[in-house]
Amino acid sequence: MTQGxxxxxxxxxxxxxxxxxxxxxxxxxxxxDIPVMDGGVGPLYVVxxxxxxxxxxxxxxxxxxxxxxxxxxxxxxxxxxxxxxFTDRGPDGVGVLDLVMRLSAEAAAAGxxxxxxxGNHELLLIGASRFADxxxxxxxxxxxxxxxxxxxxxxxxxxxxxxxxHIQWMSRLDSMAVADGHLLVHSDTTAYLDYGTTxxxxxxxxxxxxxxxxxxxxxxxxxxxxxRFAFRDEGGPENAQELLDTFGGERVxxxxxxxxxxxGENGATETDPDGNxxxxxxRVEGPYVYADxxxxxxxxxxxxxxxxxxxxxxxxx
Numbered sequence: 346m347t348q349g350x351x352x353x354x355x356x357x358x359x360x361x362x363x364x365x366x367x368x369x370x371x372x373x374x375x376x377x378d379i380p381v382m383d384g385g386v387g388p389l390y391v392v393x394x395x396x397x398x399x400x401x402x403x404x405x406x407x408x409x410x411x412x413x414x415x416x417x418x419x420x421x422x423x424x425x426x427x428x429x430x431f432t433d434r435g436p437d438g439v440g441v442l443d444l445v446m447r448l449s450a451e452a453a454a455a456g457x458x459x460x461x462x463x464g465n466h467e468l469l470l471i472g473a474s475r476f477a478d479x480x481x482x483x484x485x486x487x488x489x490x491x492x493x494x495x496x497x498x499x500x501x502x503x504x505x506x507x508x509x510x511h512i513q514w515m516s517r518l519d520s521m522a523v524a525d526g527h528l529l530v531h532s533d534t535t536a537y538l539d540y541g542t543t544x545x546x547x548x549x550x551x552x553x554x555x556x557x558x559x560x561x562x563x564x565x566x567x568x569x570x571x572x573r574f575a576f577r578d579e580g581g582p583e584n585a586q587e588l589l590d591t592f593g594g595e596r597v598x599x600x601x602x603x604x605x606x607x608x609g610e611n612g613a614t615e616t617d618p619d620g621n622x623x624x625x626x627x628r629v630e631g632p633y634v635y636a637d638x639x640x641x642x643x644x645x646x647x648x649x650x651x652x653x654x655x656x657x658x659x660x661x662x
Contacts, residue, residue, distance in 0.1 A: 387422035387457050389525050393632075393643030393654040394428065394464070394600045397435025397500060399444065401653040409655045416444060418451035418459070425452065426524065428600035429464020429531035434498030434648045438470075439506040446514060463518040463551065464531040464600065468567040469494050471555065473504070474512055481564045490564070498648075516555045519548045521592065527658055528594030532601040533576050533640070535584050536569035537592070544592050573602040576636040585639035596641055598658070603646035604633045632656050 390411060395402050406412040413419040427445055432438025445461055452459040472490035481489055521537060521544050522529045530537060540550040554562050576585045576597065585597050610628065629652045633642040641660065645652035 385422075387420070387424055389527075389658045390420075390423060390425045391527075391529065391598055391643055391656055391658060392425065392427045393645055394430040394603075394647065395435070395441050395653060396430055396466070396498070396648050397432050397438035397441055397503070398647050398653055399435070399437040399440040401647055402441060402444065405653045405655045409657070411655070412448070418448050418455055418457070420452070420455070420457060422456040423452075424457055424524065425459045426522065426529055427459075427461040428529065428598070428643055429462045429518075430466040430600060430644075431461075431464070432470055432503055433466045433494070433500065436500070436502075438500060438503040439511065442511050442514070460522070461518050462522065462529060462531050463515070463520045465567055465570040466497070467515045467518065468563065468570060469497060470499070470503070470507070471512060471515055472560070472563050472567060473499060474507060475558060476560045476563070479560050481560060483564070483568075490560070490567075493567075517552065520551045521547055523593045525658060526595040527598045527641075528589055528592055528596065530588075530597060530599050532570045532572065533574060533597075533599045533642070534570060534572040534601075535575050535588060536572055537588065539569065542591055547592070574607075576640040577602075577607055581635075582637040582639055585636045589639065596639055597636075598641045598643060600642075600644045602642060603644045603649060603651065604629050604642050605646050605649065605651065607633055607635060607642055629654070632660060634660065 390409060392402070392405070403412070403416050406416070407414065411418070411420045411423065411425060425448070431441045431445065435441075445459065448459040449461075469490065473494035476490045478489045478491050481493075483493070520530070520540075523544060537547050541547040551566065554566060575581065576599075588597055589595065605628075629645040632654060634640070635642065643654050643656065645654040647653040
């Protein structure tokens with residue numbers, strides 16, 4: 346099951362350490378005024394990591410003009426990509442899955458689309474559901490998918506509400522896509538190169554690995570796509586360019602690593618009016634362009650009081 350550049354099925358297939366370099370400018374996404382055209386393709390939007398924050402997602406989609414007050418698709422033939430990580434850490438991951446799945450059908454009926462990519466937390470939830478406490482070979486000392494899922498923000502209420510159709514949908518998500526000159530992926534890692542030299546090859550290889558239902562193979566997928574910061578430090582632009590040269594596109598667009606960790610704001614403090622000092626809330630207003638403008642980060646850090654980002658591509662400065 347494959348898809349080429351900006352094509353394929355409606356639903357698709359399938360402690361953060363360190364100092365960052367001096368950040369380039371933050372960019373602000375272009376929002377509403379979505380043109381609904383009679384023919385051709387509509388504008389392209391991307392959504393960063395949601396992590397179970399359903400209310401924040403609903404508000405962000407409405408603000409962007411993509412949905413109405415009842416959370417129904419309202420953007421005609423617009424195109425929308427979610428970059429993965431729908432669950433864990435936040436209160437309603439299954440609610441997020443249900444919303445995205447419904448919007449996929451509604452967008453298709455309106456002549457647009459709503460698609461999604463496979464994130465490392467989808468791999469984690471699939472593994473916890475399928476393999477539970479089955480031992481895995483983990484250098485980090487995590488004994489099983491279940492243990493890793495709970496350690497990484499797994500919500501027991503999500504597991505209680507999870508159904509087979511959620512697992513099937515997640516396991517068929519694509520891992521990467523090219524749309525309008527943007528290479529869309531979840532993780533800021535070069536691990537995608539381990540699975541092929543074309544978008545179709547990578548999507549097929551990861552999809553097939555999940556269909557084999559093997560705990561060790563699934564764990565290896567999760568381990569590889571939990572890696573991050575490939576584009577941040579020395580050699581980052583070269584890593585981004587290698588992905589672009591291999592898979593196509595002019596910029597890599599990713600989630601996974603929260604923008605405050607890429608900009609070095611994760612250790613910032615602030616003083617309140619009473620003189621008490623504490624951690625500063627992340628100051629994220631929009632996507633973060635870096636790595637010599639070859640990469641765009643979309644995880645606004647909603648899990649750390651940041652912002653759930655929805656952006657129209659290409660970005661407006």
